[in-house]
Amino acid sequence: MLEVALTGNPNTGKTTLFNALTGSRAHVGNYPGITIEHRDGVHVAGNGTQWRVHDLPGCYSLTAHSPEEEIAHHALTGRLDEPEFDVVVVVLDAANLSRNLLLLLQIAELGKPVVAALNMMDAARASGLEINLLALRAALHCPFVPLIARTGEGIRALEDAVHAVAADAALGRVPETVWPSEVREAMRVAEPILHSVGITWDSAAGTPQNPEILWWIAADPEVADRILPGLGAQLLQALPRAADPQRDVRRAMTVARYRRIDEILTRAVRRIANPPESMSDRIDRVVLHPAGGALLFCIAMAILFQAVFLWAQPAIDVVNSMMSFVSDAMRAHLPDNLLRDVLIDGVLAGVGGTLVFLPQILMLFLGIALLEDTGYLARTAFLVDRVMARVGLPGKAFVPLLSSFACAVPGIMATRTMGDRRDRLLTILVAPLMSCSARLPVYTLVTAAVFAGSAPVFGFLSLGGLIVAAMYLLGFVLALLSAFVMRRTVVRGGGAPLMLEMPPYRWPKPRNIARALWDRARVFLVQTGSVIVGLTVVLWALMTFPRMGLEPVERARLEAVAEKQTAAGTPERKQAMTNIDRQDERLRLEQSVAGRMGKLIEPLIAPLGFDWRIGIGLIGSFAAREVLVPIMGQVYGRGSQADIDDRYAGDVGQTMANAGSLTPLRGVSLMVFFAIAMQCLSTVATVRRETGNWRWPVLAIVYLNSLAWIVSMAVYQGGRALGWS
Amino acid sequence: MDSSPSLALCESAVPVADVVERAADACMRLTLCALPCGVTGKVANVLLGGSLGDRLVELGFTNDAPVRVLRRAPFGGPLQLQIREFVLSLRRDQALSIVVVVPRDDAAADA
Numbered sequence: 001m002l003e004v005a006l007t008g009n010p011n012t013g014k015t016t017l018f019n020a021l022t023g024s025r026a027h028v029g030n031y032p033g034i035t036i037e038h039r040d041g042v043h044v045a046g047n048g049t050q051w052r053v054h055d056l057p058g059c060y061s062l063t064a065h066s067p068e069e070e071i072a073h074h075a076l077t078g079r080l081d082e083p084e085f086d087v088v089v090v091v092l093d094a095a096n097l098s099r100n101l102l103l104l105l106q107i108a109e110l111g112k113p114v115v116a117a118l119n120m121m122d123a124a125r126a127s128g129l130e131i132n133l134l135a136l137r138a139a140l141h142c143p144f145v146p147l148i149a150r151t152g153e154g155i156r157a158l159e160d161a162v163h164a165v166a167a168d169a170a171l172g173r174v175p176e177t178v179w180p181s182e183v184r185e186a187m188r189v190a191e192p193i194l195h196s197v198g199i200t201w202d203s204a205a206g207t208p209q210n211p212e213i214l215w216w217i218a219a220d221p222e223v224a225d226r227i228l229p230g231l232g233a234q235l236l237q238a239l240p241r242a243a244d245p246q247r248d249v250r251r252a253m254t255v256a257r258y259r260r261i262d263e264i265l266t267r268a269v270r271r272i273a274n275p276p277e278s279m280s281d282r283i284d285r286v287v288l289h290p291a292g293g294a295l296l297f298c299i300a301m302a303i304l305f306q307a308v309f310l311w312a313q314p315a316i317d318v319v320n321s322m323m324s325f326v327s328d329a330m331r332a333h334l335p336d337n338l339l340r341d342v343l344i345d346g347v348l349a350g351v352g353g354t355l356v357f358l359p360q361i362l363m364l365f366l367g368i369a370l371l372e373d374t375g376y377l378a379r380t381a382f383l384v385d386r387v388m389a390r391v392g393l394p395g396k397a398f399v400p401l402l403s404s405f406a407c408a409v410p411g412i413m414a415t416r417t418m419g420d421r422r423d424r425l426l427t428i429l430v431a432p433l434m435s436c437s438a439r440l441p442v443y444t445l446v447t448a449a450v451f452a453g454s455a456p457v458f459g460f461l462s463l464g465g466l467i468v469a470a471m472y473l474l475g476f477v478l479a480l481l482s483a484f485v486m487r488r489t490v491v492r493g494g495g496a497p498l499m500l501e502m503p504p505y506r507w508p509k510p511r512n513i514a515r516a517l518w519d520r521a522r523v524f525l526v527q528t529g530s531v532i533v534g535l536t537v538v539l540w541a542l543m544t545f546p547r548m549g550l551e552p553v554e555r556a557r558l559e560a561v562a563e564k565q566t567a568a569g570t571p572e573r574k575q576a577m578t579n580i581d582r583q584d585e586r587l588r589l590e591q592s593v594a595g596r597m598g599k600l601i602e603p604l605i606a607p608l609g610f611d612w613r614i615g616i617g618l619i620g621s622f623a624a625r626e627v628l629v630p631i632m633g634q635v636y637g638r639g640s641q642a643d644i645d646d647r648y649a650g651d652v653g654q655t656m657a658n659a660g661s662l663t664p665l666r667g668v669s670l671m672v673f674f675a676i677a678m679q680c681l682s683t684v685a686t687v688r689r690e691t692g693n694w695r696w697p698v699l700a701i702v703y704l705n706s707l708a709w710i711v712s713m714a715v716y717q718g719g720r721a722l723g724w725s
Numbered sequence: 726m727d728s729s730p731s732l733a734l735c736e737s738a739v740p741v742a743d744v745v746e747r748a749a750d751a752c753m754r755l756t757l758c759a760l761p762c763g764v765t766g767k768v769a770n771v772l773l774g775g776s777l778g779d780r781l782v783e784l785g786f787t788n789d790a791p792v793r794v795l796r797r798a799p800f801g802g803p804l805q806l807q808i809r810e811f812v813l814s815l816r817r818d819q820a821l822s823i824v825v826v827v828p829r830d831d832a833a834a835d836a
Contacts, residue, residue, distance in 0.1 A: 060780075060783055060784060061780075061783045063776075063779065063783065065776050065779070065780050095810060096809075096810050096811050097810070098785060098809050098810065098811075099784060099785050099809065099811055102783060102785075220776060248774075248779070250779050251778075251779060251782050254779070254782045254783050254787070255782065255787050255788070258785070258787045258790075259787075284796075288796055288798070288805065290797070290798075290799040291799070293799065294799050294800075382798050382802065382803055382805065382814050383798055383799065383802065384802075385798065385802050385803050385814075385816065386798060386799075386800050386801050386802035386803065386816075387800055387802075389816070395802075395803075500803070500813065500814040501811075501812065501813060501814075502805065502812055502814065
């Protein structure tokens, strides 16, 4: 088995080549920096030789400015759990040779035998470049194979070159660059230090003199320290780093490499025609136009938002009615016991709570996949970068945040396109503040109950509608403020500098899009779904145990009274019996752990204007904020209902108002709390999944819920001080 | 010739007078941020130190590399530029740290 590594700059078609070789279903994206993890697959060459192909993350250099580069370097030098690579295939964008060759030189300096795969030769030719492969090979000695990875053209020649280099590594050696004196001096100083800490290399004949030494000299001291504590500082001290950045050793190396590359390219590449204005350029003249581009951007985002918010609704309704159908069927056919309850109210509710997000997730990712595959996504970041930068968020955060207005779960998953980890964390932490669609039933409950009768503002705006709009604005403003604060505290660091490559426009490929959708849906259903189901069962238990309710004696008494007052078989009798059931249900909830907790937290939520009954709702809606309405329905004896519509929400709200729990001021306070608080297990599970540990979801829960408490309290107490109720 | 029209395109933190010097009669030096759209200049210096500066050099901003501003994003957003054969977007503050040299005629023609 040959161990073959694929490397290259981002967006050179490396992943396309990987897929062509392995037939793997690895994600192919038209967006720089898609490949963050490293994958492998098996390729059987034409002559029967088996390769294990390792797809390393795309990077511009190996100097470790980014996690991708660190991974690539570690994999190449055997610091990851990887076998030694027999051959490193460097995929080069033929139309962009100078920057691409820089990486090739760096890899060769690590002492690796390389094969250069010149991808996109067709594009280079179309842009008027004539590339002389013999001249490239004469200068750099390693094989150069022209390739069109998209069609698979040239793969046979690549196989031959890889086999030749695997048989004789000397064929893949690149002569070392002629280094200026300050670099040579640095090498002389660094070599004994590196030897003394056990970093050694064998200087086999024909290889660069000291593989890896240049990497150590140029590496970020922080990264060097991470590999070997203390080494970075030691090197930094020993190396002659002048104050003038121009004379910095690392820069001197890059400049020397570029000088060599420029020399080679003047011989090897000839411009035979001026590049015709490409289709992408022509489209960009409109799409990136200061006015037209901004308008088009707004339209595109409005359509995306519409799709997630409205067009997914029919599918959500289908999921909801399917779930109530299944739960009705189970209720009818299973014996009435605890197992049935845990299946229906725990497991099935959890499955439903997972599935209900699927339509929006699919819709959003369909939109994003289209934007990404056509090449527009990178341009949206370009267009809004400045606006977002004012609060410390990068332009790439725009689409995820916009999506979070529909639902934070797909929004947080959409941050995967962002690349920089700190930028991504920040976006994930503020995304739950965007008022998602699950908050709407709560807003409806309050506005229908306490603002329905209010006189319109300015004669035509409904007060309730204005207050709901204010909630959206509140979430948005707080998100920006939180981003601003967190950029200076928990997620410190300047964020990634914007270095954005604009991929050419392409027609989206249905296969790519279907694959992206499938990947996202699977990850969500399996990984997030399991957490949601688990936590829903726990919450069900809290709201069920201990099972008390009406004393049997009391129940019998009530039933006797009802039987005396109403005639058998009449609707009145039925109504009376239902009322007893509801009373039983309410008492049970009250005496359950959740109910007791509601009472327990009453002192905590009293300053916000909430009583213990709303407290039960708050505990319940920690799982999913939309369950506030049915829980309140149960608590206030309106019965629960599987599909929450506006009328039901208004109905429950009215009951709460009549019971004195809800006044306009308390209502607003409740809305504010729900606008801010992190009350969504699905979001918690998604944050956990996307950040890789529990630290960030816990931080999000703590900061969002504290913020919700503070703002709600300020609203309620402030309102009271102003004499409102 | 008065160079202010092209420089007005960018509200820079660096005093304009510090950046623009009439180095030689035949050409003038300005920041990349002030380079008018469509004019090809040559990189003269990357003033930024640290790893961000290193990254710019690695992306091809070495002395004498040809560079051209293709367009500017709305609302004072990033610049899209072509460095060597490669199209890249940079924020304004990054572009401010790159000094370019342009033949005077080219700059004047555009300004």
